[in-house]
Amino acid sequence: MKERTQRVLNRFLSVNTFLTCEDLSKEFNISERTFRNELTLINQYLAENNYPSITSVRGKGLKLELSEVDRDKLLSKVDDDRESDYYRPNERFLALLLDISDTTKTTLLFEMEEKLQVSKSTLDEDMRKLRQFLNKYGISVVSLTKQGIVLKGNERTIRSMLYDVINSMTDIDYLMGYRDIDAVNTFADQLVLDYLDASVLRIIGEHYDNVMEKSKVEINHVYRNQSILFLGIWVRRLQEGNTLSELAKVKAEIREGPVRNFVDSICMEFGLYPTINELNYTTFTIESFNPKDMNNSFDWVTAQLLAIQLIEHVEKVTGIPFSQRDEDLYEGLYKHITGLLSRAKNDLHVFNPLKDTIKESYVEIYQAVTCFKKQIEDYIKKPLSDDEIGFLTVYFSTSASQIKQKEQHVYQAVVLCNHGISTGKLLAANLKEQFNIEIVAVLSSYEIAFIDKLDVDLVFTTISIDYHRKPVLLLNPILRESDKKEIKDFLHKNKDRRRTISNKLDATKLMQDILKLIVESGGKVTQESYQKVEETFKEHHLKINTREIQPMLQDILRDSNILLKQECNDWKEAITKTAQLLVTEEVIEERYINAMIKSVEEYGAYIVVGKHLALAHARPEDGVNKLGVSVMTLKEPVNFGNPDNDPVKIVFCLAAVDSYSHLNVMKNLIELINDEEKLDQLITAQDLSTFKQVLYGSKVME
Template identity: 45%
Template sequence: MKDRTIQLFNRFIWSDYPLTLGELSEDFQLSNRTIRNEIKEINIFLNERKLPEIKTIRNRGMLLKLEQKERKLLEGYLDEKDEFDYLNREERIFDLILAFSLSEQPVFLYQKESEYQISKSTMDEDMRRVRTILLEYGLEVLSIPKQGIILKGSERTIRTMIYDVINQTIDSLRFLEGNEVGLSTSEKYLFRYIPKHILKKIDQVYHQTISAREDLYRNQLVMFTAIWLSRYLRQELIMNSSWEEVEPAQNKLQTFINQLCRILAVRPPSSEINYIIFMLETFNTGSISNSVEWVQAQLLSIQLIQFVEQTTKIPFSKKEESLHEGLYRHMAGLISRVKSEIHILNPLKETVKRYYGNIYFAIEKFAPTIEVITKNELSEDEMAFLTIHFSTSVSAINQELTYTYKAVVICNHGTATGRLLAEHLKELFNIDVLAVLSTGEMELIKKLDVDLIFSTLSLTYPEKPILVVDPIIKVESRKNIQEFLERNKQFKRLINNANDSTELFYTVLDLIKESGGMISSNIYQQLENTFDKNHLKINKRELQPMLKDVLKKSDILLLEKCPDWESAIQRVALPLLSENCIKESYVEAMIASVKEFGPYIVMGKHLALAHARPEDGVNRLGISVATLAEPVVFGNEENDPVKIIFCLAAVDSFSHLNIMKSLIELINDETKIERLASCNNVTDFEAILYEEALKETK
């Protein structure tokens, strides 16, 4: 019995419903006539062993009815015969692409034709589809005598193609799981070319050198590393690449690659090491400061939060600090990935779109703004990752209403089920569940400060209002709960927000300003100390100075004469150097970054923001600005020439966010930029720069 016949046999053994010729023909890519011949052979085999045959059920299909013991008997026999899976067309195409790109031995089509047990015409159609797929990546398939099938094209593109094809074919990368049960045929074939023990070894080194934390990026990073390693071991190298002269910083990724090479006893050339570190950096969300695009990421994050809030009417500004922290770290990796055309799989994409569709579609509308920076289209997977950051804040915002209900949950289905119900009640209705009890513990209710009871089973409790609900709150149940709360609204309690006094802190600052006082850094510090002494908790990440609090008159240079962009950066940095906000190394780093990565600091029409990484020589937060007597070309076709240049010295990821918001407003106001550029005295410059802020305080 052929392997193909065994696969067809297995379909009938484990199917509890009739199978039609049409669906079998499509699944196995065989004609109806061939399927009938295979079934005839199967029935001969069954008849010889006095077992039931495959019968035709009128207008429904064909069915093999077996007792459980008969199924086990057949399963044992077929396990001995079933040496490989018979692949459908999609699985064959997946295997062919991996074989051409990752196999250690030459691949010949006649061998694959025999292995798949398909006709030459079927193989020709498979290859036509393979060529179509690879053409999208700019790759060709060539057949070379004695060498077999090879791929023609950029090695960098081939590696990206392999990674993309694996992600598109396999829904979730489960290569780190020990159990082989439940693996798809494609996953099994993947391990023929990238052995599971290699993937596990890479993951172990990741665990030791980068992070023990599980996240959505880890499997992606491990898989890309495995593809890089496999192509290197085939001696398919990147030659004369732009990474060859890049000297990667000493970081966790470099440690990860160095240790992996030691363990596997391989010594790739420096161009390959630099390449893989650069590529893996696009998956790294651990430290934004490692990315040259960190300021772009921050600007985009602020703009995105503002846009999504305006579009969805959800007050994300309430959670802006915590949201921004995670969002901008993700944004830097996103920019780098999309620029490099690296697709990262998001297994939660469909779930995110279904449950947070309003946020997802708002992000989709904002996507063109990000694509201006990336020069490539943003994928649905990337938009879903951004949505996840916002959805986390939604739950937190929903729990910050001004009132709550005190309640207890009665559940006999187990503690986990009761807690699930309690969490749903808290998130959906802002109900504070003090305890999850069984019916045998109901005496404890008298000792708890609760007003309402939610139960998963019918019971009576005369002393307090009670509502019977399902453990999982469905859409139809929400109306009943809402009506129950409305009937008992006399039990609604105000939430005591005394734990966070950040708003009070700001109120005191506003009072000082309104009375004509100046808010200096000394006042900030004294007020913080006063709050601390009185045990008033404040979120110090939210206590960020405004642009006018940091930009002093001495930091404003007007109508400077600079012959080129390099001298413009040097000139605008002088006030910060004289104040010891930055070191000379910071100026050198700003210039080196533009030389290496281009005019990315030109953020808007006629406006540039010179900056480098905090670790390049920043002593404390500072900002300076210079207008140019003659506009300077930086090389940004869309926004040149530059008329105003700022210099930002940031010490961390949050203390300068209010400054960034002011710069975003300026970027979007070309008229204001023109007015500032023509100023010839500092007083007028300040009046124009801060005019919106002054209006708000009046």
């Protein structure tokens, strides 16, 4: 049975409801005519094995009527019916690549002909395709007298290539043991498990979970799998004696923390003694898989600027009021972009197994994010992959679904998803929006035991699970039309379990509007009056997201922290002079200035965030006592080393205590970056009054 025919049959075996020809042809990306040919082949197979055919019911669709026992038997038979000695072209490619990558043995082409059971001409063509593929990585295939066929290229590039190939050609859930290893039904999966060793991947996964849980780090399933796969390749290459060149320096030093502890535990487990350069490379790479908080990244301000600008852009293109969900959306985007920037600097590609489905299901948002990619590419200096665009789209899609949700929900359920936290949240949001289902929690497969502790009526899962205490429905992570029909049928069967739940109103916007009215009516919002309004809202049980009630630039930029037309010899003096104002007022410590200068020396002029505008900053732990901002215009511009935005004519210094309290300040600065006329007027302002009027005014002065 052909692979696609097998997948179509498995789709019918996985559901007990009607499926339509139109839906399935879209799902498998084939024409309806091709799908009907597949259906003919499936029915022939079913008849040969004494099973009933797939039937068509007018107005409903197609269905395979089988008992649960027969379904399980047929699934096992379908998996076993493939000839074990037959390799498809893509599997021959993988078998060749992994055999050549294994430096503990000699690869000879005549032996590979016998192993793969192909002719010399077929293998020659396979080798030609392999060489062509490796060429884009700068890797060549050479034949040596004693070593046979070997890969020649940079070790770091070889590891990245293996990582990309395995990600794209295998089911990573199989590799990581989330599904029964004995049930692996593709040669590609088995080839990789033989190369990396399933027990090694399992041990790495156990160490990962142990270290991260002890450190109270939220585990994202997708990033977890990517980290384990990367470490599996790293361990294998080191054990074979393939190490990084000491000349290939890594752009980050080892930092103490959960990831470093994880890498150390792997080294101890497998008896590895890597160099400092290897430890730097591996620690930094694993860190880049995980969305971070600002304290772990030097470019946290860049991530914040991009997150805010991306939200504004997608809102403008789609017309969806994402600012209403600013808190959750911003947090997810900010953390993901921080990891994205780290991955780009380390030339690491993260694989998104659902990118094609996301692109198809959320066309408008995906296109809007794609239109913004140039701004991100300007920072990372390389193309933004479709995988990353897919991840960013999920955050917006989740937010869009939450915006449309009703306040009343009649079911309580849990979502079980192994495709990542953000994908699980998206599935939860869609269930909530479209089917009046209140999702109590989003869990991974290793958290099944928690279901019994939750007050839920139903379980929705993207993976097969052995759980019988509550009704369970298996779904695709991104809902298709066929899934929606199954959900309706599932809810109807379990309608006796529904209940009524009432959500509390989020009154944040109401509070903001009231405070604005006070000011517009000639009043003044003091700290005391604000606290009284907040207490009144709480007394009436109105929910407020305090992160969204934040100071504006004019609330924290004091007159004493503004310097105009100053002379500076270089960028270091410009940073120092601007920051010294905050040192005087004990907003920051002296060491904060040194940290800002060191960051620019180490990572370049990334703080020049707009034309002629620099935003000097370091991490909060480098000496910030409280939130503060200072600004200085320069009499003569200074070069910071940013070819796109030099020379710098105005310097802001930001002292932030966390990831959120300064968001409105960042939004004010983005307005400046996008308004060249206003920025020019600030730079040319000769007195404090004019400078403030331009900076805080609603319109540019004539």
